[in-house]
Amino acid sequence: MTTTTDARADEGYTGAVARVYDLVHQGKGKDYAGEAADLADLVTGRVPGARSLLDVACGTGLHLAHLAGRFERVEGLELSPDMLAAARRRNPSTTVHHGDMRDFSLETTYSAVTCMFSSIGHMADQGELDAALAAFAAHTEPGGVVVVEPWWFPDTFTPGYVGAAVVEAEGKTISRVSHSRLEDGATRIDVHYLVAEPGRDIEHLSESHRITLFPRSAYELAFERASLATEFLPGGPSGRGLFIGVRA
The missing domain is CATH 2.20.130.10 (CAC2371-like domains)
Structure with a gap:
């Protein structure tokens, strides 16, 4: 039956679905530990001495679990209540906020703000994409970085x-x-x-x-409107590349 x-x-x-999410992706070979290490190296390579990181749309917190040892302060943000609960269970010593990437306000800033696994693709249009990047930039220290893994381009x-x-x-x-x-x-x-x-x-x-399916130019425009100097790195953890933005 x-x-x-x-x-x-x-x-x-x-x-x-939230309960089987990790089991499926880990079983498919997604290397959360390796991705977190590469991400931390990317951040510290551009921001020597980076001390804090916010992972937006952190899901069930598997990246957070591996990032926690690389920075003095690591926090997450997640919209789905079920994913949020899983992230908090997995990371009891880490602050995981409930919030929407388009309009969250945590009243603090970080050396780096990250948004991985193409979560940014859930923005419906350029306006929402702009709003998300503006929120990321508002939570990034001067000289800090924003790292976004996009969805596929058209x-x-x-x-x-x-x-x-x-x-x-x-x-x-x-x-x-x-x-x-x-x-x-x-x-x-x-x-x-x-x-x-x-x-x-x-x-x-x-x-x-x-x-x-935002074109590359739409992401670059959103970074520009958020006053983030941006570059695009091909490849990335899923083959879709990474956008790196530096806050002046």
């Missing part, structure tokens, strides 16, 4: 892409299948999970997200 749980489009990673996105993985972790076997299509200048990605474990019914989870 199979039970089904649906996450409505664009509500974020909630409920049961010319690098592959419409119709299908991804699939099967992982085994914590006594569960989880299959994940995703399908990405072009939808009015954005990626519509539908994801389905089957979660099986001994003695329980197979659980079917699904979610759908709209992720905007």
Whole structure:
């Protein structure tokens, strides 16, 4: 017997999906420790003596767990209540704020503000992208850096892409299948999970997200409007590159 749980489009990673999120991505080979080390090196290479970092859209806090030992003060910000709860459980000694990247105000600044795993792609349009970068810049010390991992650009996105993985972790076997299509200048990605474990019914989870296909110029414009001198580094942890902005 199979039970089904649906996450409505664009509500974020909630409920049961949030619980299997880490298991799937770690099982697929996402190296959170290595990515955190590379990110810390990138920050300190541009800001020698960097002491603090805010990770925006920190998810369940796996990057935070590895960044905590690299800076005197590391904090997170997350919109999804379920992801936020997981991040706080994983990082009991780390402050993780509840907030929206478009309009948060923490009344402090950091040596670096980061936004990884293409979370910025959930901004709906240029106005929201500008608002997010303005918020990042407002929380960055003079001379500090903003690091953003973008979603695919329109010319690098592959419409119709299908991804699939099967992982085994914590006594569960989880299959994940995703399908990405072009939808009015954005990626519509539908994801389905089957979660099986001994003695329980197979659980079917699904979610759908709209992720905007901003061109590179849109990101650069948002950085410019936020008074951040920017450069683009190809590659990055997911092959989508990294934008680095320095606050004058």
